Amino acid sequence: MNISKYLFFAGIVRPFINLVMGVSVHGGEHLPLSGPAILVANHNSHLDTLVLMSLYSSAKIVHIHPMAAADYFCNTPFKRFIFQKLIGIIPLKRNPFLQMHQDIFMEAKKALKKKEILIIFPEGTRGNSSRLQDFKTGIAHLTQSFPKVPVIPIFIHGTEKSLPKNEGIFVPFITDVYIGKPLFHTKEDNKKWTLILQGNVKQLQEQFLKDHPALNA
Secondary structure (H helix, E strand, C coil), rough: CCCCCCCCCHHHHHHHHHHHEEEECCCCCHCCCCCCEEEEEEECCCCCHHHHCCCCCCHCCEEEEEEEEHHCCCCCHHHHHHHHCCCEEEECCHHHHHHCCCCCHHHHHHHCCCCCCCEECCCCCCCCCCCCCCCCCCCHHHHHHCHHHEEEEEECCCCCCCCCCCCCCCCCCCCCCCCCCCCCCCCCCCHHHHHHHHHHHHHHHHHHHEEEEHHHH
């Protein structure tokens, strides 16, 4: 067990998320309690990862691994310690030359084979929950090798208000997390399957807006 990660989440992250921010979960029955599984969500803020991981108990968190860009999150020794040791990310190398010569999902595949849970943000960068960006097809390439692994679509709203992109000041806002039914990679080509996955997250966004009509005013 990664003791550092366990203590970091048990003593700092989960109390902060649950007591300071507050998270309202819808469809929690669809959240997988064990792996292998992949959580796929829209991306609004750096808080998204911590919110999703905090849906699990401290004991389960050691088996959850967000995928994140190596060139951003591991470009200094300090960042590598924080994001790899304390949060447990799987670094994703975005160098086009490396992508031509090696499987960039090799570590992710190893984690799935060990029955771990991955967190992936297919938009590729932080946006805004009011408008989903097009999903990149990398998630389809990964799941094509694991057709029996459930992919859980998730829509997150509120983290962009608590910690907006390019801002360093935290403001407490309730975060809503809508969790959909699991999907499995089918025989559709990767681009079409990616659109199906994006459509499921879009449906969760629409359900959120239906539940909060004041936001449409």
